[in-house]
Amino acid sequence: MPKHVDPEARRRLVVDALFRVVVRDGLQRTSLRAVAAEAELNIGSLRHYFASQHDLMQFAMESMIDRVSSRLLTHLDRIGDLGRHPRTEQLRLTADLLAELLPLDEERRAEVAVFVDFNAAARTNPTFGALSRKAATGTRRLVRGVLTRLAATGTLHPDLDLVLETERLSALLDGLGLTAVLHPDVLGPQACVDVLATHLGGLSLPGESPRTTR
């Protein structure tokens, strides 16, 4: 039987409101009252679903990480076996996959914006410490994975240090996302994908010059 309210849906509603507040006003100004107002909920109701600010923040950031990583997994499934595609196609598919982490549309822009505030806060706020670390190692595992698969099919330049290249590509993605969110006029979406495509092209055997779809 359906309850009058679905608690899980309520929490999603609150978390969505929180993201909007963070994107608009910054994590600093994201108070319980502000989130409640944004969700058009009474602060008392909000506190019925989240015992404390700490709980709300933690749950919200977990949701964010889950959302991004599930999208990445979906994208990975869609690609399927990388070896079945021609080499230039492999690079394009890989670029498209990694571009999920870049602020190329409003949805991803909001995600990266939240991510920037969240990571900065994690440096000094133990609430986020573990989650920030999980996110960092997660992207590194993903990057490491795609590089390994590309190397296995012989698409990559053979004598690459994959550990080092994982760090290099991860840092590049982090940096692109950061600048694209902070200064969209300095680094627009098209420039992002160009840089990413160039980087992947540089890792591959000569003659491959991929281009990502929009």
Next chain:
Amino acid sequence: MPKHVDPEARRRLVVDALFRVVVRDGLQRTSLRAVAAEAELNIGSLRHYFASQHDLMQFAMESMIDRVSSRLLTHLDRIGDLGRHPRTEQLRLTADLLAELLPLDEERRAEVAVFVDFNAAARTNPTFGALSRKAATGTRRLVRGVLTRLAATGTLHPDLDLVLETERLSALLDGLGLTAVLHPDVLGPQACVDVLATHLGGLSLPGESPRTTR
């Protein structure tokens, strides 16, 4: 005649205290009272030198940018004419220069930590907006400059898009700094310089494999 107190020295003292608080507690918790306590100054005295919190923050961030950019200029002077060095040396010198932006020691670690918080805040706090932009374009001008000089002496691979490569290297530096500050166990100082050196090596003509000094 020397006044009893030097106002400029006083301000430097306050700004240094502010940096310590930001590094330790985060920008979020950097209140006037906290800074005054760290500087062992009365909040009244502090307010005598800075009319408002806005002024203090702005002045502090300007000081930070000045500090880094003057260090970069000094380093540039020390290098002198790049063309007089052999090619591998050119790459090493360039890597050392750009490494001024990476958290390789405690001093630079503090700078980058402040920078992370400051940039995140700049996204939603108009106090920092212009300065954050200035910092971003500043590093891009520097990167663009060194790449141009390397290209002029024929050290770089000839058919590089320098605009694109400027963004790529800038993003790499941003990303390395961010991760090295947030997760020093994931990305240590040595890994930072290795990645940077590899990247520069990839931009250069074949056969050049630089290695930076510690």
Next chain:
DNA sequence: TCCGTTGTATCACAGGCGTGATAGAAAGGC
């Protein structure tokens, strides 16, 4: 010596914050 500038110190206020406590309303099983 007097006086104006500069620096130091303190109080008070209004506003925002998270949170404990509590009171009612609404809903669903019996």
Next chain:
DNA sequence: GCCTTTCTATCACGCCTGTGATACAACGGA
């Protein structure tokens, strides 16, 4: 019908914030 659980709503408390106002000390030139 009643009773328990779930949900909504509001009050009050203590804490911290930036800032205006103000008083007082200390110095330097006249």
